[in-house]
Amino acid sequence: MGTIDLDRSDSKFIEDLAGQPGGEMIRACFTCRSCVAGCPIAAVNREFSPAKIIRMALYGLKDHVLKSDFVWLCSTCYTCQERCPQGVTITDFMTLLKNRAIKEGFAPPGIRAQLKLVTGDGRIYPIDDFDNKKRSKAGLPVLPTSCDEIKKLFHGQDAATDTDIPV
Amino acid sequence: MKYAFFLGCTIPARARNYELSARKVAETVGIDLIETDRFMCCGFPIKAADRDAATLMAAYNLALAQEKGLDICSLCSSCASQLAESAHHLSWDEDERARVNERLSAVGLTYNKGPRVRHFARILFEEVGADTIKEHFKKDLTGLNIAVHYGCHYLKPSSIHDHFDDVEDPESIEDLVALTGATIVDYPGKKMCCGGPVLPVDEKLALSVTKKKLDTLVEAKADALCLVCPFCSVMYDGNQKSIESEFGVTYNLPVLYLTQVLGLAMGFDTKELGLNMNVVKTKELAARIGL
Numbered sequence: 001m002g003t004i005d006l007d008r009s010d011s012k013f014i015e016d017l018a019g020q021p022g023g024e025m026i027r028a029c030f031t032c033r034s035c036v037a038g039c040p041i042a043a044v045n046r047e048f049s050p051a052k053i054i055r056m057a058l059y060g061l062k063d064h065v066l067k068s069d070f071v072w073l074c075s076t077c078y079t080c081q082e083r084c085p086q087g088v089t090i091t092d093f094m095t096l097l098k099n100r101a102i103k104e105g106f107a108p109p110g111i112r113a114q115l116k117l118v119t120g121d122g123r124i125y126p127i128d129d130f131d132n133k134k135r136s137k138a139g140l141p142v143l144p145t146s147c148d149e150i151k152k153l154f155h156g157q158d159a160a161t162d163t164d165i166p167v
Numbered sequence: 168m169k170y171a172f173f174l175g176c177t178i179p180a181r182a183r184n185y186e187l188s189a190r191k192v193a194e195t196v197g198i199d200l201i202e203t204d205r206f207m208c209c210g211f212p213i214k215a216a217d218r219d220a221a222t223l224m225a226a227y228n229l230a231l232a233q234e235k236g237l238d239i240c241s242l243c244s245s246c247a248s249q250l251a252e253s254a255h256h257l258s259w260d261e262d263e264r265a266r267v268n269e270r271l272s273a274v275g276l277t278y279n280k281g282p283r284v285r286h287f288a289r290i291l292f293e294e295v296g297a298d299t300i301k302e303h304f305k306k307d308l309t310g311l312n313i314a315v316h317y318g319c320h321y322l323k324p325s326s327i328h329d330h331f332d333d334v335e336d337p338e339s340i341e342d343l344v345a346l347t348g349a350t351i352v353d354y355p356g357k358k359m360c361c362g363g364p365v366l367p368v369d370e371k372l373a374l375s376v377t378k379k380k381l382d383t384l385v386e387a388k389a390d391a392l393c394l395v396c397p398f399c400s401v402m403y404d405g406n407q408k409s410i411e412s413e414f415g416v417t418y419n420l421p422v423l424y425l426t427q428v429l430g431l432a433m434g435f436d437t438k439e440l441g442l443n444m445n446v447v448k449t450k451e452l453a454a455r456i457g458l
Contacts, residue, residue, distance in 0.1 A: 021218070021256070040360040044375040072368045075376070076215075077360035078323035082334050091324070098215040107216065110367040115216040118224075122207035125180035138183050138441070140190075143174075147207050152273045153227060154220070 009060035017057065017100070022092030029054050029088050035080035041073050048073050050080050050090055057097070066101040072108055074098075119154045122147030168294060170240035170285070171232040172200035173250070175397075176208050178242055182397040184441030188426035189242050189287055191435055195303050196295045198287075200240060205231055209241075211249035219266075225253030226267045229284075230276040238283040240290060242426075244396035247286040248320035248327070254281035255327040286321055288395045288425055289331060292339040301346055305434030308456055309348035313428065314389035315340045316380070318399045319360050334358075340425060344393055347432035354387035356380055361402040371413070377402040378410050381418050391421040391452055393428050400424065404446045421449045431456065 017023035035050040042048050048070060056065050065071065074094040081091040101107055102115075118124050132142045178186050193200050206228050210221030229250060232239050241247040257264045257278060268277050291300065322334045332339040337358070341351045362376025381403065384392060392403055404422035411417055422445065430440040437458055442449045 040362065040376050040379075041365065041372070043359075044379065045372055069368070072215075073365055073372065075319075075360050075362060075364045075373075077319040077364075079319075079358070079360070082323055082325060089324075095214060095218055099218050102216050108368050111216050114367070115213045115220075118208050118210075118213045119220060124176040124208055124212045127180060131180055135179065135183065138187060140179070140183060140186060141202060143179055144204050149205065149227070149274045150207055150224075153223065153270060155273075 004059060004061070006059065008063065010062040011060050013060045013062040014058055017093075017096060020096050022089055022094075022096035025086065025088045026054065026058065026093055028086040029058065029084075030086060031055060032085060034083050034085060035090050038079040038083055040077055040079070041075055045073070050074070050094070053097070054088070054090070054093070057093075065097060066104050067106050069108075071097045071101060072111070119150065122150035168197060168290070169199040169201060169237060170290070171203050171206075171235060171237040171282070173203075173206055173209070173228065173232075173239045173241040173246055175241065175243045175246040176212075177397040177401075182400060182424075184444040185242055185397055185400070185424045185426065187439070187441040188424055188430045188435075191439060192291075192426045192429050192433065193287070195433055196291070196299055198240070198290060198295065201235070201237060203231060203235070209243075209246040209249040210253070211245040214249065221249065222253045222256065222263070223267055223270055225250050226257060226278045227271060227274065227276065229254055229257075229281045230271055230278040232282045233279065234276065238285060240285055240287055242287050242395075243398070244286060244318050244321040245398060247284055247289075248323075251284040251327045252324070254284055257281060286395065288321065288340055288343065289328075291343055291425075291429075293331065297342070297346055300343070300429065304347065304432045306432050306456060307348045308428070308432055309350075310455060311349040311452070312352050312388060312390045313344050313349045313393050313423075314352040314354055314384050314387060314391070315344060315357070316361070316392055316394040316399055316403065317358060318394060318396045321395055340393065340395060343425060344428055347428060349428070352384075352387050352389040354383050354389070356383050361396075361399040363398040363402045366402075373402070374406060374410050374413060377406060378414055378416070381407065381410065381420060382416075384420060385418055389420065390455075391423050391428075391449075393423050393425055395425050407447055419447060421445065421447050421452045423449065431458070 033051045078091045127143045210224035214221040362373040365373040427440045
């Protein structure tokens with residue numbers, strides 16, 4: 001493991017995160033690594049460690065945390081959050097970091113595409129006539145093929161899709 | 168027993184076998200599922216990108232159900248979790264509720280006190296109950312060895328699901344399957360995640376997580392895996408063949424929804440339960456109970 005360069009530390013980073021939903025308890029982490037022990041991703045990839053991500057965030061290594069692929073490997077299974085003896089809402093903290101990474105322009109393309117699709121169509125798998133044909137054949141009710149209300153809900157608003165962040 | 172039926176996105180498009188069998192079971196045990204055309208995505212798929220937008224979508228759906236005076240029943244664990252979590256947050260965070268309601272005014276809705284959000288399996292376990300379910304059984308599944316995968320969001324975070332089952336030692340789904348006469352297979356890693364959420368980011372890593380459980384299930388001599396979430400089914404059923412070819416292994420392990428297992432015990436035929444739509448073939452399994 002490389003040396004931590006604290007000159008790259010951004011002290012405002014953790015202050016900011018601690019004030020957001022999911023970040024409230026983050027300073028209580030005492031690195032017991034219970035989160036790592038129960039993590040299904042750490043079980044197949046020894047590089048992945050929720051404790052390491054938390055520690056980097058606490059050191060203010062903002063770019064390192066937000067640019068790395070690691071936060072995106074969290075499967076949001078909540079095992080760590082359920083087991084944390086300090087009451088750190090680790091899974092919610094990971095979500096906060098992912099949200100922040102998107103805002104700063106770092107995110108796997110698939111995640112951004114998903115956001116556009118869902119806030120545009122109102123569904124992750126839009127229903128078309130072919131789907132409805134298959135549904136009818138199986139004896140299931142036909143569903144609407146479009147969703148007007150999603151447009152009203154997101155039109156002209158500040159959802160992350162409406163900002164000019166390069167993909 | 169009346170619920171607004173929240174189908175979500177994945178089930179009506181990709182898991183019609185789950186929907187078919189759930190509707191059959193619901194009708195049989197007396198759960199009245201009310202159709203609502205206006206529901207949209209629960210918000211879960213965009214939570215990683217934008218939590219506030221996900222909460223807004225959840226609140227829209229909650230407000231719709233609230234307008235009809237109905238609680239919500241979801242077949243998908245992720246939908247149930249997203250809706251329940253948003254309802255939980257909005258119940259105490261007045262600022263967030265005010266922001267959400269300002270946006271909801273664009274579609275003529277206001278969110279007040281949220282409806283209850285329940286996973287279908289939880290309704291069977293808590294409200295319908297073992298006695299009523301058993302009354303409708305026509306077929307004994309004795310001789311089948313069935314392992315249960317709880318998945319993550321059916322139970323967790325436990326605070327938003329009222330701790331209705333023990334996250335470290337869950338039993339609700341196994342109790343329901345055991346009613347059929349099938350033998351419950353216990354196995355290490357029962358509580359492990361399916362790996363699904365990582366699929367769009369790192370496919371091989373996601374499949375490695377899925378494989379770990381499939382390996383254990385074969386060792387434990389399970390005849391089938393039973394689950395309650397369409398995402399988990401994509402991993403264990405839909406991707407089982409990809410895992411077999413990627414890692415050079417063979418499982419051929421049928422993966423059934425809880426509603427298909429209960430439906431079999433209720434005497435429905437394989438087509439009525441959509442078993443022909445399961446990716447891993449279930450013919451041999453059905454033959455063992457005389458179908």
